[in-house]
Amino acid sequence: MAVPNPPTSRDVARLAGVSQATVSYALTGRGTISATTRERVLQVAASIGYRPNLAARSMRTRRTGQLAVVTGTVLDHQLRVLTGAGEVAEAAGYAVRTHSIDGTVEHRTDRVRELAASRQYEGILTLVPVGADALTDRAATGERDGGTPVVAEATFDEQMRSLGDLADATAVRELVDALAAAGFRRFAHVAGPAQYASARARRDVYLASVERLAGAGVTSLGVLGGEWSAESGRLAAHALPDDAPPVAVIAANDTVAAGVLRGVGERGWTAPGDVAVTGWDDVEIGAHLTPSLTTVAVDFTEAGRRAMHRLLAVLRGEPRPTTDGPIHRVVWRESTGGGRDAGQRVRSA
Amino acid sequence: MAVPNPPTSRDVARLAGVSQATVSYALTGRGTISATTRERVLQVAASIGYRPNLAARSMRTRRTGQLAVVTGTVLDHQLRVLTGAGEVAEAAGYAVRTHSIDGTVEHRTDRVRELAASRQYEGILTLVPVGADALTDRAATGERDGGTPVVAEATFDEQMRSLGDLADATAVRELVDALAAAGFRRFAHVAGPAQYASARARRDVYLASVERLAGAGVTSLGVLGGEWSAESGRLAAHALPDDAPPVAVIAANDTVAAGVLRGVGERGWTAPGDVAVTGWDDVEIGAHLTPSLTTVAVDFTEAGRRAMHRLLAVLRGEPRPTTDGPIHRVVWRESTGGGRDAGQRVRSA
DNA sequence: CTGAAAGCGCTTACAG
DNA sequence: CTGAAAGCGCTTACAG
Numbered sequence: 233m234a235v236p237n238p239p240t241s242r243d244v245a246r247l248a249g250v251s252q253a254t255v256s257y258a259l260t261g262r263g264t265i266s267a268t269t270r271e272r273v274l275q276v277a278a279s280i281g282y283r284p285n286l287a288a289r290s291m292r293t294r295r296t297g298q299l300a301v302v303t304g305t306v307l308d309h310q311l312r313v314l315t316g317a318g319e320v321a322e323a324a325g326y327a328v329r330t331h332s333i334d335g336t337v338e339h340r341t342d343r344v345r346e347l348a349a350s351r352q353y354e355g356i357l358t359l360v361p362v363g364a365d366a367l368t369d370r371a372a373t374g375e376r377d378g379g380t381p382v383v384a385e386a387t388f389d390e391q392m393r394s395l396g397d398l399a400d401a402t403a404v405r406e407l408v409d410a411l412a413a414a415g416f417r418r419f420a421h422v423a424g425p426a427q428y429a430s431a432r433a434r435r436d437v438y439l440a441s442v443e444r445l446a447g448a449g450v451t452s453l454g455v456l457g458g459e460w461s462a463e464s465g466r467l468a469a470h471a472l473p474d475d476a477p478p479v480a481v482i483a484a485n486d487t488v489a490a491g492v493l494r495g496v497g498e499r500g501w502t503a504p505g506d507v508a509v510t511g512w513d514d515v516e517i518g519a520h521l522t523p524s525l526t527t528v529a530v531d532f533t534e535a536g537r538r539a540m541h542r543l544l545a546v547l548r549g550e551p552r553p554t555t556d557g558p559i560h561r562v563v564w565r566e567s568t569g570g571g572r573d574a575g576q577r578v579r580s581a
Numbered sequence: 582m583a584v585p586n587p588p589t590s591r592d593v594a595r596l597a598g599v600s601q602a603t604v605s606y607a608l609t610g611r612g613t614i615s616a617t618t619r620e621r622v623l624q625v626a627a628s629i630g631y632r633p634n635l636a637a638r639s640m641r642t643r644r645t646g647q648l649a650v651v652t653g654t655v656l657d658h659q660l661r662v663l664t665g666a667g668e669v670a671e672a673a674g675y676a677v678r679t680h681s682i683d684g685t686v687e688h689r690t691d692r693v694r695e696l697a698a699s700r701q702y703e704g705i706l707t708l709v710p711v712g713a714d715a716l717t718d719r720a721a722t723g724e725r726d727g728g729t730p731v732v733a734e735a736t737f738d739e740q741m742r743s744l745g746d747l748a749d750a751t752a753v754r755e756l757v758d759a760l761a762a763a764g765f766r767r768f769a770h771v772a773g774p775a776q777y778a779s780a781r782a783r784r785d786v787y788l789a790s791v792e793r794l795a796g797a798g799v800t801s802l803g804v805l806g807g808e809w810s811a812e813s814g815r816l817a818a819h820a821l822p823d824d825a826p827p828v829a830v831i832a833a834n835d836t837v838a839a840g841v842l843r844g845v846g847e848r849g850w851t852a853p854g855d856v857a858v859t860g861w862d863d864v865e866i867g868a869h870l871t872p873s874l875t876t877v878a879v880d881f882t883e884a885g886r887r888a889m890h891r892l893l894a895v896l897r898g899e900p901r902p903t904t905d906g907p908i909h910r911v912v913w914r915e916s917t918g919g920g921r922d923a924g925q926r927v928r929s930a
Numbered sequence: 931c932t933g934a935a936a937g938c939g940c941t942t943a944c945a946g
Numbered sequence: 947c948t949g950a951a952a953g954c955g956c957t958t959a960c961a962g
Binding site for chain 4: 252254
């Protein structure tokens with residue numbers, strides 16, 4: 233019944249016939265130590281199932297070895313982002329704790345500040361939008377002040393350029409260009425909540441893309457919506473003028489797009505004949521809607537990995553990692569008409 | 582540039598004119614201490630922003646104060662389960678780390694065993710299916726051996742009764758009964774992966790419900806599928822015999838159900854006229870499908886809270902908490918015909 | 931009701 | 947290349 237105390241480095245030392253310091257050197261690979269001794273120590277440690285007491289190590293090194301990732305409950309794909317972030321953090325020797333924070337942006341910002349003040353974490357990565365003044369990732373250089381670094385997955389830098397892979401909205405331009413090439417002249421955007429950098433980025437690229445094609449007769453019927461909800465999309469469809477069709481609607485995500493499709497049906501319009509619709513995220517159901525939904529597939533796990541790499545760079549005082557390839561890919565389906573053809577036509581252009 | 586060391590309990594003691602022991606007593610509320618002293622100590626602690634060093638505390642108390650929650654990447658709703666679990670753990674004074682584990686059930690089981698052996702956690706809650714022999718939650722009593730307790734959100738007990746709120750499939754019977762009352766005589770089930778307790782429970786309740794109505798001429802065309810995927814649902818629809826309609830299809834979740842709806846359309850059948858379809862989870866898009874999807878709404882956050890309460894009960898050596906009310910609610914929509922009416926007819930019966 | 935002292939299990943200069 | 951010793955910041959019997 234009595235559980236024996238777990239073995240300590242002292243036990244390993246005694247059994248290996250060395251000092252505790254030598255055990256520490258063998259395990260951390262830090263000091264100078266002969267290969268023979270190291271081998272023997274590791275052998276003994278493994279044989280008795282020795283596991284270093286992390287609390288003791290943490291106290292001595294004055295490092296917690298802990299990072300926090302802040303999630304919300306609004307966007308389900310954050311689970312995959314979290315997974316990618318955790319994977320990279322673990323590989324770097326950090327433990328990750330998650331904190332779910334909802335409520336107003338002010339409340340979320342306060343909570344993140346509290347986490348930073350708790351001294352419990354060496355760094356914080358937030359997947360939910362918080363006030364920019366709570367972030368320490370603003371400068372392009374890796375400079376540090378004394379506080380706990382706080383990095384957001386998606387945000388904007390000083391020049392208001394979107395930062396973070398999920399805020400990369402360049403695929404919107406691909407959508408607009410292809411649909412314009414396919415003949416659409418009227419567009420509309422159903423945006424997500426403006427507090428999300430990703431939503432703002434999609435809106436901005438939408439506006440810029442349509443503007444760029446103004447010379448070709450392309451116009452925008454406006455930016456509608458403002459929530460990550462299907463109902464927001466449905467209402468947006470109902471808000472379109474009666475003579476809107478043919479019109480292409482760029483929705484902020486797949487859920488919003490599903491609502492648009494429903495609203496389009498309720499108005500007696502057809503998709504994609506009267507209204508072409510695009511989503512974002514490539515949720516699995518989208519491929520099985522009727523019409524199946526053109527969307528932007530996102531590698532959320534990779535987004536999480538990259539975000540964590542950014543936080544680690546700040547922790548190490550290194551410059552922000554140079555961006556890798558895109559994690560977005562447009563998936564053409566029936567809701568934009570021509571499906572695969574439309575995409576191929578554009579891609580080969 | 583030089584960051585001052587954070588204040589320690591020693592600093593608080595000096596400033597408050599008491600000993601370090603008194604500070605500890607004041608903060609933990611453990612020893613005998615006068616209200617006046619305690620008040621003064623807390624005041625001083627707050628004024629200098631004192632935060633106990635958790636690593637030091639942990640080393641001394643020989644408790645890590647850490648729990649692990651194991652998630653996967655297959656089911657997005659685990660983010661909400663995680664949130665509920667984290668909320669309860671935090672309120673109980675525990676820190677929660679998450680580990681994302683995918684792969685085969687054998688691999689997942691091994692990894693959970695490693696986590697349990699790491700001595701890093703006081704308890705482990707897994708949201709992904711693992712081998713029953715990795716769990717310590719099997720007995721109804723709170724008995725403990727020396728190892729780290731491992732509790733699964735959803736599993737089966739010795740009598741093969743489903744345990745854990747997400748494995749509560751009683752709503753399936755409500756679906757079958759209502760659809761039978763609405764006139765359906767032929768049923769089919771598109772199941773989820775058998776390694777999931779929730780999928781097995783839905784299948785079992787489906788089979789039992791149909792069997793129970795055999796006297797009324799109700800028959801099952803079989804159990805199809807076996808994945809949490811829309812494609813699995815689509816293929817199941819194509820596997821139905823040509824003369825299946827009218828038939829009611831109980832799908833394992835909304836994603837599968839969306840695939841069924843797509844497959845039904847591809848076969849030239851109508852829903853719900855020829856094929857009634859039900860899902861599970863109440864994903865937001867479901868309400869905006871055409872036809873909108875009858876489903877079972879699940880309070881995932883509450884499921885997470887309850888699962889964590891079960892783990893805490895094991896940790897405290899208490900008996901398993903008595904089950905609270907259901908966290909499931911059938912939502913009748915167009916995909917079962919009559920929509921709200923069908924539900925109301927049954928509910929008032 | 932309060933304080934002096936020991937010790938949790940590590941790591942790290944430092945001495946040899 | 948290895949060891950003796952100190953100390954990280956707490957908590958907890960124990961003495962008063």
